[in-house]
Structures are given as C-alpha cells and as structure tokens.
Amino acid sequence: MRSRVIRLILLCAGLAVGCRPAPSGTPAGVAVPPEALAAIDTASFMARIRALADDSMLGRGPGSLGEDRTVAYLTGQLQSLGLAPGNTDGTYIQKVPLVGITPQDQPVLRFAKGARAISLKWHDDFVAWTKHVADQAKLDRSDLVFVGYGIEAPEFKWDDFKGVDLAGKTMVVLVNDPPLADTTQFGGRAMTYYGRWTYKYEQGMKHKAAGVLIVHETDRAGYPFSVVQGKTGEQFDLVTPDKNMSRSDIEGWITLDQARALFTLAGQNFDTLKARAAAREFTPVPLGVTASVTITNKLRTVDSRNVVARLEGSDPALKDEYVVYSAHWDHFGVGLPVKGDSIYNGAYDNASGTAGLLMLARAFKAMPTPPKRSILFLSVTAEEQGLLGSQYYSVAPIYPLAKTLADINMDEINKWGPTKDLTVIGLGASELDDYAAQAAGEQGRTLRPDPEPEKGSYYRSDHFNFAKQGVPAFNPGVGVDFVGRPTGWGLQRLEEYTSTDYHNPSDEIRPDWDMRGGVDDLKLFLTIGYRVAQADKFPEWRPGNEFRATREAMLKR
Numbered sequence: 264m265r266s267r268v269i270r271l272i273l274l275c276a277g278l279a280v281g282c283r284p285a286p287s288g289t290p291a292g293v294a295v296p297p298e299a300l301a302a303i304d305t306a307s308f309m310a311r312i313r314a315l316a317d318d319s320m321l322g323r324g325p326g327s328l329g330e331d332r333t334v335a336y337l338t339g340q341l342q343s344l345g346l347a348p349g350n351t352d353g354t355y356i357q358k359v360p361l362v363g364i365t366p367q368d369q370p371v372l373r374f375a376k377g378a379r380a381i382s383l384k385w386h387d388d389f390v391a392w393t394k395h396v397a398d399q400a401k402l403d404r405s406d407l408v409f410v411g412y413g414i415e416a417p418e419f420k421w422d423d424f425k426g427v428d429l430a431g432k433t434m435v436v437l438v439n440d441p442p443l444a445d446t447t448q449f450g451g452r453a454m455t456y457y458g459r460w461t462y463k464y465e466q467g468m469k470h471k472a473a474g475v476l477i478v479h480e481t482d483r484a485g486y487p488f489s490v491v492q493g494k495t496g497e498q499f500d501l502v503t504p505d506k507n508m509s510r511s512d513i514e515g516w517i518t519l520d521q522a523r524a525l526f527t528l529a530g531q532n533f534d535t536l537k538a539r540a541a542a543r544e545f546t547p548v549p550l551g552v553t554a555s556v557t558i559t560n561k562l563r564t565v566d567s568r569n570v571v572a573r574l575e576g577s578d579p580a581l582k583d584e585y586v587v588y589s590a591h592w593d594h595f596g597v598g599l600p601v602k603g604d605s606i607y608n609g610a611y612d613n614a615s616g617t618a619g620l621l622m623l624a625r626a627f628k629a630m631p632t633p634p635k636r637s638i639l640f641l642s643v644t645a646e647e648q649g650l651l652g653s654q655y656y657s658v659a660p661i662y663p664l665a666k667t668l669a670d671i672n673m674d675e676i677n678k679w680g681p682t683k684d685l686t687v688i689g690l691g692a693s694e695l696d697d698y699a700a701q702a703a704g705e706q707g708r709t710l711r712p713d714p715e716p717e718k719g720s721y722y723r724s725d726h727f728n729f730a731k732q733g734v735p736a737f738n739p740g741v742g743v744d745f746v747g748r749p750t751g752w753g754l755q756r757l758e759e760y761t762s763t764d765y766h767n768p769s770d771e772i773r774p775d776w777d778m779r780g781g782v783d784d785l786k787l788f789l790t791i792g793y794r795v796a797q798a799d800k801f802p803e804w805r806p807g808n809e810f811r812a813t814r815e816a817m818l819k820r
C-alpha cells in the first residue's frame with residue numbers, strides 16, 4: 264500500500280494543479296473557494312493559540328474552572344462565526360460523564376521475599392492508581408509474575424501467557440512490542456496496539472490479575488518517566504455500569520532501576536529475562552516476590568463537555584452526511600509544579616490543534632456556498648485521560664457514523680516554520696491519503712510516513728476512536744523536512760520537544776514560534792475535507808486494513 268502512495272507522491276510532486284491519482288476517484292481539480300483559503304492566516308491562528316494557552320485558561324483541565332473558561336471561549340468563537348449548534352438539542356455541547364479519581368497521600372509499594380524487602384517511593388520510583396470507582400483498592404502480598412511483553416497475538420502465533428493463572432497475582436510486563444529481527448512480525452519498527460500501555464492493562468483485566476506493573480524504559484515507551492509522573496494527580500474515566508470493578512485493582516508503572524532491583528531481589532537478572540521475552544518460546548516467570556500497596560481514592564463525578572458546531576451542507580440530498588474535524592481542547596490543568604510553574608498550558612498540545620479547528624471553522628464559513636455535505640467541528644474533552652471525549656462521541660455519536668465520511672484530526676500543529684513534507688501517521692491506511700497527497704502536491708509538498716513509528720502514535724490520539732468504529736480517519740503529524748534547514752533539523756526539534764516540553768508546564772508559546780508551516784498544513788486539511796464533502800463516493804480503507812471490515816459491515820446495514 265505504501266509504495267502506491269509514494270509513487271503517487273512522485274507523480275504529483277512539482278505539479279501545481281490537476282494531478283489526478285488514478286485509482287481512487289479523488290475529485291481532482293475541485294477548487295477550494297479562495298475566500299476559504301484566505302481566511303487562514305498566521306496572525307489569526309496565533310491569536311487563538313494565545314487565548315487557549317493563556318494562564319487564565321488554567322491548563323484546560325477537564326472538570327475544572329479551566330474547562331468552564333475553555334468551553335465558554337470555544338462556544339463564543341463558534342457562535343460569533345455564525346455556525347449552528349452541533350448538537351441536536353440546539354446547544355454547542357455534548358455532555359461527557361466522567362468520574363475523577365485522585366489517589367490520596369503517598370502510598371508505598373513494597374516488594375518482599377521472605378525477610379527481605381524493598382520499598383518504592385511514590386512518584387520517584389513508581390506511579391500507580393486504581394480505576395475502581397471505590398474508596399480504596401490494594402494489593403496484599405500479591406505474587407509477582409513476569410509475563411514478558413504480555414501479548415497474545417494469534418496472527419503472529421505469539422502467546423506470552425501460555426495458560427498461566429494470574430488470578431489474584433500481579434503481572435510485571437514490558438512496554439512496547441518484542442523487538443524482533445524479523446520485521447514481518449508485529450509492525451517491524453512500528454509499534455502495534457500490542458505495544459501500547461493501555462493494551463497491557465487490558466490484558467491484566469482479561470487475565471483477572473490483581474495488579475499490573477509496567478516496567479518503564481524511555482526509549483521503548485517513547486517518553487521519559489516524567490510523563491508517567493504526570494499521572495499522580497486526578498485521572499478521569501468514562502462512567503461505566505460496573506464502576507470499572509472488572510479492571511485490575513492496581514495499575515501502575517515502575518522505573519527501570521526499580522525493576523532491576525526487583526529482579527535482583529527475586530534472584531533473577533532483568534536483562535536476561537528481558538532478552539528471553541523477545542522470543543515465542545518465552546514462558547511466564549513467577550518471581551517468588553510479593554507486592555503490597557494500598558491506594559485510597561478521592562472520587563467525584565463530572566459532566567465534562569465536547570464542544571460541537573455544524574455547518575449545514577448545501578445539497579439537500581447530501582446534507583445529512585458529515586465530514587468531521589476533531590481536536591482535543593483539554594490538557595493537564597494545574598498540577599505538580601516543575602521549576603516553579605504549575606500551569607500545564609499545553610500551547611502546542613493542543614491549543615495549536617484547537618486553534619486550528621477554529622481556523623477551519625472560519626474558513627468553511629467564509630465560503631460563498633457551503634460544501635454539499637455538512638461539516639462537523641468537534642472539540643473533544645479528556646484526550647489526555649485516554650481519548651475519553653472522542654471515545655464517548657464514537658459510541659454515542661450525534662450523527663450516525665455510517666453517514667460520517669471521515670474524521671480529520673489535529674493534535675499539535677507545526678510551530679517551527681514551513682516544511683516541504685507532511686507526516687501522515689498510518690500513511691497508507693485509507694483513500695484519505697490520496698486526497699492528502701493531491702493537496703500536498705498542489706502545495707509543492709510530499710507526504711511521508713511517521714518517522715518515529717516505534718512510538719505507536721496511531722493509537723495515541725482521537726482519530727483512533729473513529730477508526731476503531733470503522734470511520735476512515737486521517738491523523739497528520741508534523742513534516743520534518745524544513746525549508747532552509749539542514750537534514751535532521753526537524754527531527755531534532757521533535758526530540759527536543761518530547762524530552763523537555765511534552766506534557767510539562769513548559770509547553771508554552773515561545774518567541775521563535777513560526778506558524779507559516781502550520782498555516783500550510785491547515786489549508787491542506789481544509790482541501791481534504793472540502794473535497795471529501797464534495798466527492799461522488801465515500802473514502803474507503805485500503806484492502807487489508809484492520810478497520811475495513813467494520814466499515815463495510817456498518818455501510819451494509
């Protein structure tokens with residue numbers, strides 16, 4: 264699939280207009296109204312980012328005063344543009360019921376073997392929580408079992424559990440997929456869903472484990488332990504009928520150093536067992552060590568909000584069909600201070616994407632005639648808590664997903680200047696890539712696959728919930744080939760951002776931000792959505808894509 268896309272890019276490169284990708288029926292030459300393109304400019308874009316990333320927004324934490332202010336700002340903006348309320352009840356709000364769970368005090372995690380024991384310090388050595396909607400959950404001398412990568416993938420004939428009984432026990436598990444020389448297994452260098460930490464906890468639940476402790480390794484997780492430490496405060500979840508009691512009692516992470524100490528206590532060697540886990544023959548290893556920890560919760564329920572606006576399509580026969588643009592408005596609110604700053608402004612993540620959504624709303628509204636199909640502007644909550652707002656929309660959609668042609672999601676928009684390329688996370692997944700390749704070609708740019716596929720980014724933002732339900736979803740990243748910059752400069756900026764500012768209070772607007780590249784990207788997203796809204800047919804997943812069957816079943820009904 265990838266080679267087809269790349270060939271397409273080569274064909275398109277350098278051609279200003281009229282480059283038609285042969286196979287997919289992309290409406291080539293459908294000109295985007297110039298008024299719409301002109302409505303996207305760096306000054307207005309920057310002004311909106313500034314408003315959203317301002318200290319007065321208090322880091323846009325769900326269920327906080329920061330949420331109230333953010334929702335008021337977004338609603339005001341959409342209203343003043345003259346866009347219709349997106350909800351059928353006549354409001355711009357879709358309520359998202361959440362439960363907020365805050366661990367109290369500073370619990371101690373104790374590993375014991377006979378008379379010997381080690382105690383791990385909260386925040387520094389481990390981070391843990393319970394998702395149970397209950398006052399307390401604990402591990403009481405729960406037997407630790409090392410389960411390698413904790414993966415069951417029949418298609419790769421891979422089973423790390425091999426029938427082990429984990430009921431009441433605590434699994435110690437590695438993050439990411441097993442690193443294999445055979446790149447046809449799992450995603451090669453790309454992380455699959457099996458590698459994601461959310462999957463590891465789902466496995467704990469499936470095997471009725473009392474606890475799940477993931478060993479943190481910076482290179483394998485894709486981010487430093489400081490990002491995990493961000494989970495020491497209030498965490499949210501969607502309210503479920505069973506109050507999350509089917510989940511493991513305790514979920515958490517331990518540092519690599521503490522994992523080594525634990526394996527030493529067990530009379531084992533971490534590196535030896537880790538190496539063994541990278542093979543099919545691996546079998547679970549009872550460590551002969553127990554874990555104890557008690558976590559006491561403070562609970563509250565919150566009606567958080569997705570903000571949603573709608574531009575009605577101009578074709579009476581097609582206006583009940585939708586193209587969705589999404590971006591999460593939330594960030595981490597006010598939390599543990601880092602270098603004296605406790606406001607997690609999330610300027611890049613995701614004031615930039617949210618401002619981008621407002622710019623697209625403005626652009627569509629500037630069209631002399633709206634597109635044939637309707638456009639939905641969906642600003643979702645609680646992405647940072649596990650994609651919760653978009654999950655809620657995807658299971659309780661306001662407009663049927665079978666009539667939703669595509670989701671175009673924005674999470675972090677390029678702040679480093681113009682690029683010659685655009686990264687598409689999961690490039691090759693659907694025909695939306697043809698639209699993107701064409702629009703990029705018209706800008707004299709090219710598409711490229713994720714330069715860091717090992718981070719599993721396809722599973723890490725809101726478009727994934729649309730994809731899971733079958734709706735073709737487009738998730739752009741940031742180009743890495745910057746105009747006038749040496750090779751490698753862009754990747755360096757990305758790495759710097761991940762290691763210093765990502766999910767930290769220092770994610771703030773800096774004087775050197777250059778939004779010209781971001782504006783190019785927004786115009787490209789505008790072009791994709793406009794053409795999909797005008798197209799003769801729905802975009803499809805490529806044959807072989809994991810979400811294609813779900814979509815076909817949905818459209819048949």
Ligand SMILES: [Zn+2]
Nearest residue numbers: 612613674675
């Ligand atoms: Zn984000």
